[in-house]
Amino acid sequence: MSAAPIRSVAILGGGTAGWMTAAALSKALAGQGVAMALIESDAIGTIGVGEATIPTIHWFNQLIGLDEAAFMQATGATWKLGIEFRGWQGEGSAYFHPFGTYGLPGDAQMLPHRLIRAWNGGHARDIEAFSLTTQLARARRFARGNGDPRSLLSTLGHAYHFDAGRYAAFLRQMAEGRGVRRHEGRVTRIERDGETGLVRALTTERGERIAADLFIDCSGLKGLLIEGEMAAGFEDWSHWLPCDSAWAAPTAADPAAPLHTTATAAQAGWRWxxxxxxxxGNGYVFSSRFQQAEAARDSLLAAIGTPEAEPRLIRFVPGRRRKAWIGNVVAIGLSSGFLEPLESTSIHLIQTGIGKLLSLFPRQDCAPLLAEQYNRVFAREMEDVRDFLVLHYHFTQGRTEPLWQACQAAPLPDSLAYKVEQFRASGRLMLQGEDLFRDASWFAVMTGQGLRAADHNPMLDSMSEADNLRHLDAVQAAIAKSVAQLQAGGA
Ligand SMILES: Cc1cc2nc3c(=O)[nH]c(=O)nc-3n(C[C@H](O)[C@H](O)[C@H](O)COP(=O)(O)OP(=O)(O)OC[C@H]3O[C@@H](n4cnc5c(N)ncnc54)[C@H](O)[C@@H]3O)c2cc1C
Incomplete structure (x- = not known):
């Protein structure tokens, strides 16, 4: 006979991960009579950063039934069309990683090959001219993608920048409105069942005891339940991702700000x-092996001018928990691991954690097979994101500082080495179905970081070289025309 259904869920932590989880579970479990509690400690607070997202956020917003206009107003949000990388190919260099796809609708997979063919034939073509999203970002003009496969607008993508504190407050209101009960106080005691090893209850320093069938650990980097109690273990990836610290400081609003995040390579890391x-929001992510904290702070302040608040130092170890689900504890957010903020993937990983939990939602016995599947997919997702980040660090050129030299010399993970080798030989982007970043992203970053493909897909050779160039010119002209129309206020 099946075990009894889950009757109560307790979420430990009220940062972005905790309140996203509370908002999603309270929506998904509505009407099932599941009691939901969230425990957070004002004294401990939240990490207070994590303000840039990627387009997968739309999936989550839909899931929780979020109204975009209300969300943007409440969180001080702005549009994000991609990331501009400055200085990754030496001082003065810049490239853009756009959301959305390259070329015309339906051309997304062949457009890179058309460009590779032109480049290898000695014909200069600027990759940026082939992305409507990039061109709009350059023109500081927002337009929303549409689902019409005949429209150039269908190649657009966007995400948001938002205030992390306000986002958590916004979601809190939503979750509490759906019955989630918030408890304030530091958890100081964790009770386990002597027989099954499952967690039974958390007790705060005020003596409040919160019992539940399922516990979601959103307690941040320390992973109070998943590591502190369940001893998940941690896979340290600092040999691939060298940064382990960040200074963060706000400056005054900029009315002329771009519609993108900027990531500028610096002496021992990069600034956002x-x-x-x-x-x-500004920050300097750096490696403590290559720069002292005080020098890093000075370098951030020299770049941003006078901040509106004292810079805050955050330390982390890049890597992941060996298991994110053990027994009846599921870690979501920083408690499950953190790589680093380049490419803004952490909030996305919170969403995928929630998505996996919903599709593998257990009964009271928390069948280990469900946890096994969760942990397999979790490992794969983290490795996928890791590889995309390492791509940036390894393939810089013209940067002579010790950190960058060390990154250039460090061996690649096998999975990334394979992708790079394939791209260099044949221009192919060897992605798997579940990979987060798709062709346009890999092509933008590989090209932006100076990787060159020796060949293109021969399917293109049914078209002459001259016709290929004419096609590229037509794409470029269509994108330029669309940008001009959008700037003039049309569609
Ligand atoms: C420098 C930096 C920049 C980042 N930038 C980005 C970005 O641009 N985009 C992105 O997607 N992600 C980014 N991230 C990651 C992002 O900040 C996090 O994924 C996100 O904020 C979620 O954090 P969290 O909720 O897991 O943890 P936290 O915000 O740390 O929340 C932990 C919660 O647990 C509670 N808690 C802890 N211990 C106890 C206890 N004993 N009792 C009771 N409560 C407890 C705390 O009070 C808090 O409410 C960045 C991270 C860093 C370090």
């Missing part, structure tokens, strides 16, 4: 600039 409606 995330424009919001009411301020600009």
């Amino acid at each position: 600039r995330i424009p919001l409606q009411h301020r600009v």
